[in-house]
Amino acid sequence: xxxxxxxxxxxxxxxxxxxxxxxxxxxxxxxxxxxxxxxxxxxxxxxxxxxxxxxxxxxxxxxxxxxxxxxxxxxxxxxxxxxxxxxxxxxxxxxxxxxxxxxxxxxxxxxxxxxxxxxxxxxxxxxxxxxxxxxxxxxxxxxxxxxxxxxxxxxxxxxxxxxxxxxxxxxxxxxxxxxxxxxxxxxxxxxxxxxxxxxxxxxxxxxxx
Numbered sequence: 001x002x003x004x005x006x007x008x009x010x011x012x013x014x015x016x017x018x019x020x021x022x023x024x025x026x027x028x029x030x031x032x033x034x035x036x037x038x039x040x041x042x043x044x045x046x047x048x049x050x051x052x053x054x055x056x057x058x059x060x061x062x063x064x065x066x067x068x069x070x071x072x073x074x075x076x077x078x079x080x081x082x083x084x085x086x087x088x089x090x091x092x093x094x095x096x097x098x099x100x101x102x103x104x105x106x107x108x109x110x111x112x113x114x115x116x117x118x119x120x121x122x123x124x125x126x127x128x129x130x131x132x133x134x135x136x137x138x139x140x141x142x143x144x145x146x147x148x149x150x151x152x153x154x155x156x157x158x159x160x161x162x163x164x165x166x167x168x169x170x171x172x173x174x175x176x177x178x179x180x181x182x183x184x185x186x187x188x189x190x191x192x193x194x195x196x197x198x199x200x201x202x203x204x205x206x207x208x209x
Contacts, residue, residue, distance in 0.1 A: 016068075107143060
């Protein structure tokens with residue numbers, strides 16, 4: 001299990017998810033839900049409480065780090081995101097890892113389960129949240145790569161991931177159930193540690209512009 005930590009920028013604060021966030025998350029999820037077609041976002045309190053409880057169970061098991069996304073500009077919770085698939089590779093089978101200057105907490109991490117309420121969409125919140133999470137993954141945990149994935153039909157999400165500097169690795173066909181009851185094909189993107197410095201500069205310039 002990872003010790004809870006907060007990631008904070010000028011526009012957003014990612015705070016460790018807790019049951020206290022259920023009502024705030026529900027407020028962010030109500031109203032216009034047209035952008036949630038490819039994302040599982042509960043629409044009632046029982047569903048949101050179960051959503052938070054499931055995320056916290058994964059956090060207790062040590063395989064996820066979930067956050068509530070707080071907009072400093074709007075002064076309220078506007079969604080959620082998390083690290084997941086935090087993978088330490090089994091290097092013993094190949095005689096141990098190569099020499100590294102950075103102590104690696106994990107070899108690879110994924111960022112996902114991300115959603116934002118309508119008021120926070122098309123604002124700096126998502127870009128800065130991803131900058132904070134990528135910085136933590138690469139520069140604190142020392143991961144070799146970060147993965148992000150989305151429903152292959154979700155062109156808006158795919159474009160947003162590509163703008164971060166990630167590369168499309170491919171599409172996993174028939175990957176999982178989709179929220180609309182269909183079968184999801186997942187578009188899988190990644191960014192490597194070697195690609196991160198240039199991507200970080202671009203993201204910082206975008207936020208400063």
